[in-house]
Amino acid sequence: MSVKESIDKRWSPRAFSEKAIPKETLKEILIDAGKAPSSRNEQPWSFIVGIKGEASYDKTVKALNEFNLKWAAKAPVIILTFAKKTFARNGNPNRHALHDVGAFVAYLSLRAMEEDIYVHQMGGILPEEVHAEFDIPEDYELVTAIAMGYLGDKNDLPEDLRDSEKPESPRMGLNEFVYAEEWGKAF
Ligand SMILES: Cc1cc2nc3c(=O)[nH]c(=O)nc-3n(C[C@H](O)[C@H](O)[C@H](O)COP(=O)(O)O)c2cc1C
Numbered sequence: 696m697s698v699k700e701s702i703d704k705r706w707s708p709r710a711f712s713e714k715a716i717p718k719e720t721l722k723e724i725l726i727d728a729g730k731a732p733s734s735r736n737e738q739p740w741s742f743i744v745g746i747k748g749e750a751s752y753d754k755t756v757k758a759l760n761e762f763n764l765k766w767a768a769k770a771p772v773i774i775l776t777f778a779k780k781t782f783a784r785n786g787n788p789n790r791h792a793l794h795d796v797g798a799f800v801a802y803l804s805l806r807a808m809e810e811d812i813y814v815h816q817m818g819g820i821l822p823e824e825v826h827a828e829f830d831i832p833e834d835y836e837l838v839t840a841i842a843m844g845y846l847g848d849k850n851d852l853p854e855d856l857r858d859s860e861k862p863e864s865p866r867m868g869l870n871e872f873v874y875a876e877e878w879g880k881a882f
């Protein structure tokens with residue numbers, strides 16, 4: 696599968712099938728996502744993986760807010776993503792840490808497509824619950840939770856979520872966000 700094919704195939708479903716993701720496959724995807732670039736190659740990302748059926752899952756699910764809990768708790772894998780806010784080398788603030796975690800997850804989302812595994816990122820999370828559940832070092836910030844799994848049936852979703860279960864969401868036109876010469880002047 697080409698990168699272009701992965702990009703075109705990817706979207707963020709809420710209906711996941713119950714089929715488990717083999718641990719080896721998940722590991723391969725995580726290893727490849729870790730090849731993403733990062734500022735000074737700091738790789739300021741850490742993750743907690745929850746696998747459905749294991750004790751880890753119930754703990755990661757506690758990170759989800761009420762809305763996300765309605766659908767995401769069916770996914771076979773929930774991952775919590777963290778950014779290390781300072782550089783390991785000198786303790787200075789790393790203002791690109793969130794950016795780099797985003798790059799990792801973008802790689803993850805596209806690499807997962809090759810395995811037919813879909814990723815749905817969530818900002819609707821409860822940092823306090825996560826800190827209560829896990830002993831997170833002070834220097835780390837919870838960024839997102841992500842649900843991963845194979846596509847499911849949208850009719851298994853709560854009724855109010857079925858209509859928005861679509862592979863294509865609208866995107867801005869280039870002239871709305873790519874400029875030349877001056878801010879706001881279309882490229
Ligand atoms: C950082 C981030 C946070 C998001 N938070 C949520 C969320 O809390 N709940 C949800 O259902 N979707 C969430 N989404 C999914 C977006 O709504 C989705 O990516 C966007 O509508 C574009 O759709 P697509 O991914 O299918 O192309 C989030 C996506 C990102 C990247």
